[in-house]
Amino acid sequence: MPVRKGTFRSDVADKVLPKSSNSRRSLAACDIYTGTWIPDNTSSVYNSTTCPYAEAGFSCQDNGRPDSDYLKWRWQPTGCDIPKFNAEDIRQRLRGLRIAFVGDSMGRTQWESFICLLMADIRNKSSVYEVHGNTITKQRPYLAVRFSASNFTVEYYRSPYLVQEGPPPKPAPKRIKTTLKLDKLEIAESRWMQADVLVFNTGHWWTTSKTFARGCYFQLDKSIKLGLSIESAYRTALSTWASWVKMKVDLSKTQVFFRSYEPAHWEGNWRNRLCKSETKPVPNTSYTEDFPHLQVLHDVIQEVAAPITVLNITSMSAYRRDSHVANWTRGRNVVDCGHWCLPGLPDWWNRLLYAALLQKRAGVWA
Structure with a gap:
């Protein structure tokens, strides 16, 4: 499919791009990832009635959350502004194209948010x-929502690690149930590479509980690496992924993003976790956590020299422990300080995705 350029209408531009002034930088020169959360009373543009793709377990308002304060904040970059999420403009640009989100359940949440934002002003829901009549569940390895009037699809591929998980080579110790093949991407990678916009994420499954505790170890070629640390394995897997992007993806057509790791907030015991009672962001000046996943990501992309854009939502998400699902979910007794309410914080990840696409000025975003 050829790259289409020049489809950005001037009348849409007036609605999308923030007005520059002597005191604020233009979008092109804007660091959209450094800033602060400021109060904003703008109402959310969707709910579970207007968008059935907002996962029921994450629809905090429907699940009894009594406050809506967590929805009344706006991300304000330092010294510049970001455009509003213009659904009409995005639908126009995406005509005949594909955008795919690949990753874990956090990636699925962003996928759901993106669809809900895009369909908010569509009358004929x-x-x-x-595409296949599937419902959204954690077990679905592939989901694709089609916007038939605009002839494009928004796809999700479940891939918590991005690399392949499978049975270990024989012989192997009994404690090893599966291995992550750090030098092989998921089998579905042949379906990813044809998309016009790719948004990857991985990070939350690179923990002891999601690997060693369930009998999952690391493998390179046919050799199991029992002494390999999780951080080293994560770095190797990201190198495999970045090299694949550089060698296999048609980067003259496809825009590639990696959405950085967003921190969970599991402070406190399971009955009294902090995210349960928070109603507003943490002040920027009080948050000093290091983010090793983010540093590894930047290092790998620099080493591989792949033209990948990091959608850096790590710091902005770290301040938002008030926006977690907490106990406003369905069928669970554990307070969830990992996943996020919809509508909520993931909508801002997509606002930044839209701004980053406009910044790149490539393909239909030129």
């Missing part, structure tokens, strides 16, 4: 549908 039936024109937006899941």
Whole structure:
């Protein structure tokens, strides 16, 4: 499919791009990832009634959350502004194209948010549908929602590690149930590479509980690496992924993003976790946590020299422990300080994705 340019209408531009002034930098020169959360009373543009793709377990308002304060904040970059999420403009640009989110359940949440934002002003909701008639569940390895009136799809591929998980080579110690093949991407990678915009994420499954505790170890070629640390394995897997992007993806057509790791907030015991009672962001000046996943990501992309854009939502998400699902979910007794309410913080990840696409000025975003 050829790259289309020049589809950005001037009348849409007036609505999308923030007005520059002598005191604020233009979008092109803007560090959209450094800033602060400021009060904002703008209402959310969707809910579970207007968007069935907002996962029921994450629809905090429907699940009894009594406050809506967590929705009344706006991300303000330092010294510049970001554009509003213009659904009409995005639908126009995406005509005939594919955008795919690849990663874990946090990636699925961003995928759901993106769909809900795009369909908020569409009157004929039936024109937006899941291609195979599937419902959204954690077990679905592939989901694709089609916007038939604009002829494009928004896809999600479940891949918590991005690399392949499978049975270990024989012989192997009994404690080893599966291995992560750090030098092989998921089998579905042949379907990813044809998309026009790719948004990857991985990070939350690179923990002891999601690897060694369930009998999952690391493998390179046919050799199990029992002494390899999780951080080293994560770095190797990201190198495999970045090298694949550089060698296999048609980067003259496809825009590639990696959305950085967003911190969870599990402070406190399971009955009294801090995220349960928070109603506003943590002040920037009080948050000093290091983010090793983010540093590894930057190092790998620099080493591989791949043209990948890091959608750096780590710091902005670290301040938002008030926006977690907490106990406003369905069918669970454990307070969830990892996943996020919809609508909520993931909508801002997509606001930054839209701004980053406009910044790149490539393909239909030129």
